[in-house]
Amino acid sequence: MKKRYQIEQQRAVQQFRRLATEQNPNVQMILPMADIVGLLQEGVGNLLRHAGLELMHLVMDEEVKSLAGERHQQHEHRRAHRWGKEDGYCVVDGQRVPIQRTRLRSGDNREQRLGSYELFQRSGPLQAGVWDKMMRGLSTRNYGAVVKDFQSAYGIEKSAVSENFIEASREKVKQLMERPLGELRLCAVLIDGTPFKDRQMVAALGIGCDGRKTVLGIREGATENTAVVSSLLSELVERGLDFSMPRMYILDGGKALHAAVRRHAGEAAFIQRCQVHKKRNVVDHLPEEHKAAVKRKLQNAYQMADYADAKRSLESLHRELMDLNPSAARSLEEGMEETLTVHKLRVPDQLRRTLSCTNVIESAFSIVETVCRNVKRWRSGDQIERWVGSGLLVAERQFRKVIGHRQIPLLLSSMANAVSKKPIAKGAAVA
Known part of the structure; x- marks a missing residue:
């Protein structure tokens, strides 16, 4: 539920927008040439910033006139009267810049907000600017020294920047975790658990039928267990992802991932x-x-195009390992068949290399590590989730289509054929 001041802010902005569209007053700014030359001594940016502040004052003055009329003149449609001036601020290029505004009182002696001032003061651009710059590697300690364009700017100290980043990153992750998935046509989903600062982050990434990659969601847990993975997959269902469609699921081999996907x-x-x-x-x-x-023999087996040849090679290696090291042999035997799913589906070579491992998602996490390199102290709460989610969004910006994306139709056809040949479960209804 919105608070009273939020409702008043919204009304003021709507009223200002009606003024702009219905009355469409002209706002003229006059700068003496001598002032322009003086401002240009410090560059065009300095001139534009100064002109921008002047323009803000003129826009607010125009709104004041529309509500309270011309100063010292009768105004039959007056809805408010002037009540002095007050120091405030506006947000310019991610910085709070001091600005003086006129205060107004309405007919019932209540504060009359200026819609233009509310727009100039909105923190969204400030928080977005902080998030973007910190994702590029700028630390809170150095933020002010790097971005300060106005001599009088404030709100870019370390503590203020940190607060703005927390709010911005929290909103970014919220959008990531809530964006609808019903329109996505995915041929594959990669799920991997990655240790991150003594926690386990489980991430899901989708590969579309056009080869484009999309971050689907993340979950934080103490371990990569079935409950954590099931919670992530259940959330994807709620957001519209259809698990009844034939699709590849590339997993890191953990039993928790396998059980949750099958469920x-x-x-x-x-x-x-x-x-x-x-x-x-x-x-x-x-x-x-x-x-x-042994690594070379494994590599040779997985590089074979034919399923039967690859399996025969792995079984031969398994027999060798039983004599050499039974533990290694058991490790190879466990889940061996599922390491050859891409071979069984006869996925072409380029796409097979892409879908045979979770390197795509691990590459995204390498970008997360780069983004988080300036964080020296990790606290409890949602800090890890905010940073990992933000880092994955940065990675998503850099995503390209997967190698072999033109071969995806062949994969879809193979999966459809395989599903049609699967036997009907005992007791299932037959049309």
């Missing part, structure tokens, strides 16, 4: 275990002298 998507899910994670897990069991050879 939501059922037989429509074509689960691809990340081959990079699998290679890493197998090799980590081995002594140093055997790592390179």
Whole structure:
């Protein structure tokens, strides 16, 4: 529920906009040439900033005239009267700049707000500017020294910048977590849990049928467990994502991810275990002298185009590992079939390399790490979620279509054929 002052602000802005559209008064600004030359000594930017402030004063004066009439003159349609002046501020280029405004009183002796002043004072541009600059690597400590364009500007101290960033990043993440997904046509969803500052951040990223990537959502948890992942997927359902559509789900191999995806998507899910994670897990069991050879054999197997050849090669390696290191053999055997889903669907080579691992989402998290490099102290609350969400939005700006995107129609056709050939579950209704 909006507070009274918020309602009054909104009414004042609406009234000002009606004045602009219905009466459309002219606002003229006259600057002596000598003043222009003097201002230009410090550059065109200085002239434009000075002219902008002058223009704001003129616009507010015009609104005052429309409400209270000309000074010292009768005005039969007067809706307010002047009540002195007051120091205030406007937001220009992400900075608070002092400005003096006329105060008005209405007929019932209440404060009459100026819609133009409310617009000049809105914090949205300030917060957006702070968010954008901090995402580019500017720290709160250096913010004021870098962006200060007005000698009298304030509100760009470290504490004020931090407050504005908190509000801006909170709003950005809210928009990320609430944007509708019903219109997205996704051929694949990547889900990965990444350790981040002693917490586990689970992120979902979608690949559209046109090859474009979209951040779908994030969840913070102490561990990558089924409850955390299910909560994330349930939220995606509420926002319109259809889990009944045949789709690839590329996972890092965690059992929690696998269980949650199966619960939501059922037989429509074509689960691809990340081959990079699998290679890493197998090799980590081995002594140093055997790592390179086994890694090369795994790489050769996964590079094969034919499913039968790739599986035969992995099974051969499994037998070797049983003699060399049974733990490594068991690691390879676990989920082996799901590491070959892209082979089973006969995905063409370029697209197969893209969809065989979670590198796409890990690349996005590398940008998050870069964005967060200036944060020296991590506190509790929503700080991690705000920074990770903001970083993923920065990454999303830089996304390009995935490699092999022109081959996506072949993937869609393969999944549709595979779904049509799946046996009807026992007890299911038959038309």
